[in-house]
Amino acid sequence: MMIRRTLIPLDGSELAEQVIPHLLRFITPDQTELLLMTALSSTSRSLDEVEDTPGLPTSKQTVVSKEDKARKQLYDITQKLNQIGFSVMDRLLSGMPAESILRLAEETFVDLIAMSTHGRTGLGRALLGSVADEVVCSARPPVFLAPAAIAVKSSSVPRTILLPLDGTPLAEAAIPIARQFAQNTGATISLIRVVRPNHPGYEQPDEQVSAGEQSVAHQAISYLERIQLQLQLANVFSHYQVASGDPIEAIIRTMHMEDSDLVVMSTHGRSGVERIIHGSVTRQIIGNTTCPLLLVRGVVPVEVYESSDDRVSAASFC
Structure with missing residues (x-):
């Protein structure tokens, strides 16, 4: 793009x-x-x-x-x-x-x-x-x-672009422009996928939870490795991580730890078993960001999500 x-x-x-x-x-x-x-x-x-005109009487x-x-x-x-x-x-x-x-x-x-x-x-x-x-x-x-409250980075050349993904075509709508910005600047793309192994309120024995977590994590790693290969073919360097827990908290934490120069995210759609509400996501991300955000509108038919892995989440707006 x-x-x-x-x-x-x-x-x-x-x-x-x-x-x-x-x-x-x-x-x-x-x-x-x-x-x-x-x-x-x-x-x-x-x-x-x-x-008031400087240098002239205040009456003028x-x-x-x-x-x-x-x-x-x-x-x-x-x-x-x-x-x-x-x-x-x-x-x-x-x-x-x-x-x-x-x-x-x-x-x-x-x-x-x-x-x-x-x-x-x-x-x-x-x-x-x-x-x-x-x-x-x-x-x-x-x-x-x-956000007007954040300062421009002292380095003129961006180093890291944070790209949250959840395995859906919606989230992947952000990849082309993230790739283009990385190619323009030589920045590294930091891929993150946040997994939630269990439905809220659903309890399993510890050993089953552990097995489920491992399975979801392995799927997420395979997915991110595929995206990483695509970026490599476009001469864009990247690294990835799979995080567990709340997507917004994980994104904010990673943004701060990596001192990201830009966060690129999709702005519409569903994520797993829940739809993340635009207002709360905007407040949390903008309220805690240390860098600009690049929001990409992704439009995907609703039926695409009916068979999606409902144990994997990422942040989305609107």
Whole structure:
């Protein structure tokens, strides 16, 4: 999967810009063009902000419209990105942010949407919360999310991309873009599969539990070795681990232990005997992440999961 065009929604705030340095660690000017956009609702377009002009008496004030502020941000960022070699386009739109982002993404055939995920915007709206949530759940392209609270890694070259899998086609939808990012940067892909040997509330003798755990673990290892071979054929180095317990806890623990540069995950579907609820997963991952997330929408017919191994789980959104 090639990332030829990336959409970056902005809102006039510095917080919204913070996704850019995170994103630039994974893309290059020769492969990707950038599309910056800001969406102003009809009410915000008509409102003006009054700002004191430095060096002038406080009684003299300059009325700066939010549209002017948004245009200045788009211009300034475009100039900075042009200086490091990126081809950049920009759009200033009228409309609700989430709807505008999704519509522009479809109209311009973008391959990736990159957004910051925390903070109230300078234009008076929260960019993350309802907006990012709607974009993640509805966008066709993958969504690169960078929580504003995390710092950009000191190393300019990413080293590790964490890729949780559960053996289903849904989760495997994340493999192509993880592979592409690894090829772009030389990063290692860290594969993880989390197993849950037993149904909740189902009790077995200790010796049977142990045998069941071994069987599930062996299946998981065989599966990850197959994925590892596929990555090797694409000249991508990888390693794997099979963890036991809660998928979210295992992902967060591995992310911290490996100091991951990026987590790539599928965003839809079922996992084993339970469906992991979008809201709780988002809160736990974003609330504990030390790196950006790349969320890939996987669409698989429901019947695919009817015969899946219900003892294996992975995290999914929406």
